[in-house]
Amino acid sequence: MAESWVNHAERIGSDLHLELSGPGGRRAALIAALRDAVRSGRLAPGTRLPPYRSLAADLGVARNTVADAYAELVAEGWLTARQGSGTRVAERTLPLRPAAGRTPAPPAAVAPQAPGACPRARGPREAGLRPTRHDLRQGTPDVSAFPRSAWLASYRRALHQAPNDVFGPGDPAGRPELRAALAAYLARVRGVRTEPNRIVVCSGFAHALRLLFRGGGVLRGPLAVEAYGLPFHRELLAAEGVRTVPLALDEHGAHVERLARERAVLLTPAHQFPTGGPLHAERRAAVVDWARARGTVVLEDDYDGEFRYDRKPVGALQSLDPERVILIGSVSKSLSPAVRLGWMVLPERYVGDVLAAKGEREAWASVLDQLALADLISSGAYDRHVRRMRQRYRGRRDRLVAALAERAPHIEVSGIAAGLHAVLRLPPGTEGSAVEAALGRGVALDGLAEYRHPDTDMPAHDGLVVGYATPSEHAYGAALEALCGALEALCGALPSGGTRVS
Structure with a gap:
């Protein structure tokens, strides 16, 4: 059996999402992709790039192709290479492009609300289940593998370095340290195009849905959904008065060509839950075109998007149009559902409304956990x-x-x-x-x-x-x-x- 991308990714270095396309061969495509990643801010100054052999294996190109591309970009000043330090993005000023020149509106005072922590995602057989010895129900990672030592080290560092304002009233959008770490990580690994001020931290996917649909404050139904999905999410939406319209599925994902007058669509494009197929490239483009034409929005549930074993994961749908796609993610599958942290990557026009919906501080995720996760990501331990x-x-x-x-x-x-x-x-x-x-x-x-x-x-x-x-x-x-x-x-x-x- 051919060695898969996951085996290569195990080696030293971080995951890096690059799309190689265009004329001029693989070397030219790689140089263009790396330049674009640096220019757009997806690769921040000082970021260490994967070794030649690792990146070559990830991308399916020759090692010399990567070496030549790195050398070219070092010569141009995009990268630096020093003995013992590896190849890194050059330290230069690369300001992120402002979204639309306006600051998100402050949150309005609303009634307190529960953070909406999602219970362990189980089917209806949960109630009255006969005693069992083997749990093969979906919904959680191997919780025994939680990185306790790394989490403890990050927590200690975060607590030791935390400024005094951490212990006072905070930002409803989430700690800036975590939003900055997430923006860099999602850009590097999932190809996401965003800035920290477009990210709102929440306590998980269910909390994000409640914030988006509660009382019709941000989004309203009808909402198109995939014909197979978690009943808990449909029940949550129904409780908010949102009608869901099912889209049939096949081996290429949801039939997005059947979208009509729905105000939004919720998809799992990286890995459809639960049937397991990705959304085909033509349908990815088609659903974004639909959202543009009708002035609607796509909700992208980035369900276990980091866990692909036969090849490098496909980039997030959000990268096709950051103004028409809301990407929602969490650490419930990658770390543990006990770490109640998730995020929404939002189009600029929704940020103020989401913060207003978030409201009182009781609905915010733990600030100290946010700082610990930011350190875990920034240190490379994540x-x-x-x-x-x-x-x-x-x-x-x-x-x-x-x-x-x-x-x-x-x-x-x-x-x-x-x-x-x-x-x-x-x-x-x-x-x-x-x-x-x-x-x-x-x-x-x-x-x-x-x-x-x-x-x-x-x-x-x-x-x-x-x-x-x-x-x-x-x-x-x-x-x-x-x-x-x-x-x-x-x-x-x-x-x-x-x-x-x-």
Whole structure:
């Protein structure tokens, strides 16, 4: 099997999102992409670039191509290269371009509101679930892998260096240290185009949805959503009086060409949840064109966008038009859902309204946690943790695929190699039996039907949603054994061994 991008990313250096396109060959394209990243501020002065070999492996180009590109940009003054210090972005003044020349309006006084912390994202089987020994439900990373030492070190540094104003009334947009760190990180890793003053810190994705749709203060429905998604989010939106309109899905993602008079659309373009496919390039462009033509907005749920295993992750949809896309992210999958920190990358026109919706300080995320996360990102510890977990989850997914091929060959994993969960496609009419068979062997998981929008008319598919990231490392083998035992028995009970699902 060819070595994948995730293996190369494990080496020394940070993740770096670059798009190589245009005339003139790979060397010219790489030089142009690096110049653009520096010129736009995505690569800040002093940022250390990956070694030649690492970047060459990431991009699928020759090592000499990267070396020549670095040398050219050093000669031009964009980069510097010193023995023992590596290649870095030159220290020069690169002011960020102002958004539109106006300062976000201060938040208006509104009634206090809960921060909207999202409970562990589970399906309806959560209530009354029989006792289980193996948890393969989606929704959390391997919490035993939380980087305790790195987090503690960042927390101590942040607390020691914190100015006095940290302990007084703060900025409802979030600490400037975290917003600056996020702007640089998202630009470098996800290709996001933004400035710190367009980022608003929140406590997670659910909190972001509440801020955007509460009382129609920022956005209003109807909201187009993907035909499969978290029922919790649909329930949250319904509680705010927002009608959701399902968009059918196929292997290329949501059918965005069916968008009509909706005021916004919510998508998971990097890795559709839960079915697992990315949004095709033509549909990415089409949904942005729709938003421009109708004066609407796209909500981009950057669901586990950093966890792709077969290739380098596709850049964020937001980069196509920062004025028509709101990117929402959090650390619930990369670190832990216990760290209640998320962010919205907003078009300039929405910043003031979101801050007004945020309101009282009780709805703000912990300032000290914000400072700790800012330090974790700036120190490179966050990059190292994500790469380490990317390697671990890739290994677990590979083990799942191999075990199914051996013991239940008529069941396949659908979607791209990415994320913290997999969907196992089942023969028609077998989903309920498969869930019960798994429960009988002490395995907790969800059926795909639990994520289906009740109003969609797309054909239903039987499947299991398996959270392979959830168990601790030492518990995963037993959980996989129990799951395969249940599916092996299920396949044996099907006429002629069942039908292969692709």
